[in-house]
Amino acid sequence: MQLLETTRNHQSELAKYCRTGQYNPIQGVNERHVGRYRQLVINVVDDTLRSAFPLTCNLLSPDEWTKEVNDFFSSHACQSPQVWSMPKEFWAYVKDQQPAIVKKYPFLDELLWLEWLEVEMFMMEDKTAGHTPAGNLKKDKIVINPEHHLQYFTYPVHLKNAQQITKTDKGHYFLVLHREPVTGKVKFTNLSPFLARMVELLAEKPRTIKELIKKTSREIGIVPDQQLAEDVLHFLENALAGGLIHGFVNK
Amino acid sequence: MTGIGFRKDFAEEFLQSSVLQPSFLEVAPENWIGVGGYWKKQLNKALKRYPLFLHGLSLSIGSPDPLDLDFLRKVKTFIKETGAGIYSEHLSYAKCDNAHLYDLLPVPFTADAVDHVSERILQVQDLLQQKIAIEIVSYYTPVAPEMTELEFINAVLRKSGCDLLLDVNNIYVNSFNHHYDPYQFIDGLTIDNVSYIHMAGHLKIADDLIIDTHGEAIIDPVYQLFDYAIRKLQKDVPVLLERDFNIPDLAELQHEILQLEKIKRDALKEKSYATA
Incomplete structure (x- = not known):
């Protein structure tokens, strides 16, 4: 029935x-x-x-x-x-x-x-990427943590107290979120457009720092200098320590 | 064996100590399917130490809507991945008009609903290739009943042949709210189908209404009803202590587990003496 x-x-x-x-x-x-x-x-x-x-x-x-x-x-x-x-x-x-x-x-x-x-x-379900934790940030191909998400916002919702955001804050904001491998906690990193594109390129495939700087600079239309190289290295060192960078390509 | 509902509220403390010693764990698959990261690690730790039973929330076996077969396939995969021993669901509905409601609504006690629910249970068992257990839910109002709750449940069991998850607290709650004798209710049940028992606490919120909260300790009248059910059943089935809210010290939960085990052991021992 x-x-x-x-x-x-x-x-x-x-x-x-x-x-x-x-x-x-x-x-x-x-x-x-x-x-x-x-x-x-x-x-x-x-x-x-x-x-x-x-x-x-x-x-x-x-x-x-x-x-x-x-x-x-x-x-x-x-x-x-x-x-x-x-x-x-x-x-x-x-x-x-x-x-x-x-x-x-x-x-x-x-x-x-x-x-x-x-x-x-x-x-979210676990994602894995083949890598080795040991390597040299200045020379080796870098593997990004696959448990990340790159996000673009028009308001600084990740930077300011929501009650203080106004229409005048409208602009271009980038951040990357990643899940820290050991604790599982989600971390937020504010990015410049340059670093955002770099993260995007790393998500495509492992690259060396030299390749990243060269390709990103060419696309954005700037001439890379020593200061930029130092800033990128500093970002990647922090990213490696914080778990956004997993490690390096297995040799 | 007596188990405990594995709740995120106390998962970490539970896994790091030996205060609480259940024989098995039970989870709602809805809370764990497709989950990775921290909670998957916790579940994997638990699975290394304990057998797992599953108790579903969203299958909506009594719904007028079609069964969600995609979701059911995910449950099947989860059963396989975790090696879960029992999959049980509720004799209720949680989805209607293509909208999930995230709570358990009472199915009308009608002949057509008996047929409808029974067919769906058979469909679920066919897809999962295993028997499921159906829980008698607590309910706060009947809806257009044509028969008694007892007649409805027995008819579903007879027609579907599924197992019965006997939630003793729910029977107590329903007997209070709907003015019947819980002992007579158990006497009238098709008791042979019972494969699993749930025990929990409740909250009396008015002179004429008890809510099944799973947020309080089990009270003596429910322990007594449990004792009666075990003596009637005369077989050892897994018993689960449900505690979802207002979580006490784990030692208190362990005390309840030991109490349940003692009641069951005594009830079954007396029978074996009698037949020796």
């Missing part, structure tokens, strides 16, 4: 109530207690989003936050069976639907994306 339309409708009505908070009488339901379901459902959604987006939650007033969470959950059909990844759908909803709050905070979708990236990078 197939599920009858009436049964299907009863289930749908209860689900709609849980998503919207608007109750339409359902046959046989205890109206004193049915509210527990709405509370349980919205609490899970709210807690999960607060946990994923602490900066956004702090930026918005309590009423603004509650409105966005309720609007999202009532109008968007969450697709992920894994609740920890549901916040990505909240980010996509804000980006696609451009609710009124985005006019007040034009950087909101970038802030949400930054916060989501940290969750995703922390949780």
Whole structure:
């Protein structure tokens, strides 16, 4: 026997109530207690989003936050069976639907994306790259940590307190996130356009520092000098110590 | 054997000490599938020391929506990767109108729902190529019931042939909320299908409502009901202590595990004396 339309409708009505908070009488339901379901459902959604987006939650007033969470959950059909990844759908909803709050905070979708990236990078499946930890940064081909993500933003959401970001901050910002191999913690590194392109080139394939400086300088249109070489070496030394650089090509 | 729900809230402390000594661990596959990094390392450490059981949250076996076969295949892969011994799910729905709800809603106790749920259980078992256990959920309101909860559960068990995950706390909670005798309920269950037991604490939030929180210690009436269920069952099945919130010292959890083991041991020993 197939599920009858009436049964299907009863289930749908209860689900709609849980998503919207608007109750339409359902046959046989205890109206004193049915509210527990709405509370349980919205609490899970709210807690999960607060946990994923602490900066956004702090930026918005309590009423603004509650409105966005309720609007999202009532109008968007969450697709992920894994609740920890549901916040990505909240980010996509804000980006696609451009609710009124985005006019007040034009950087909101970038802030949400930054916060989501940290969750995703922390949780994502392991990636490996063949390398040896021993080598010479000045001579050997460098292997970047495959667990990294290069990101471009138009607002400095990774640099400034969200409450202090204004339209005048609009510009070009680059950062790289990587998962530290031992602790699994996600680290953020602000980048100049030069270093961002260098990271991008390293992600394509292992290269030597000389190759990186030469190719990046040519593409960006600058003449490399001793100072640039020293700055790049300093960046790579820090990147190696911090786990953004995995090591060197196996010989 | 008595296990514990492996929760991130106490995973690190648990793995670094020997205070808590479960026989096995249980996780929700939804919280671990596709996860790497720190948590994968923690899970791998746990898997080196303990057998694993899986208890799903999102399969939505009672949903009007089609089964999420892609997700089910991921569960199958996860079962294989972790060597999990049992995969159980809830007799409820968590997705409807193509939207996940992230909680367990009660299925209407109707004849068509019995058929629908049973067919889906068979479909799941067919894809996984293993029997699953279905948990009686706690519920706070019935929805358009045509039969009793007991009739509904027994009908699903009879039609699908699946195992039963007997959540003793849920039976206690439901008996309070819906005014029936939990002992008579257990007497009426198709007890032979029980392959796994869950035990947990709950919270009474009103004179007429208890919520299944998994955030409190197990209370004596639930221990007594557990004792009754084991005597009725007369076989040794795995028992899980669920504690998801308000995590106490691990020594307190170990005390609950020992209490559960003692009750089970005594209940089964008395029977063996009686038949000797």
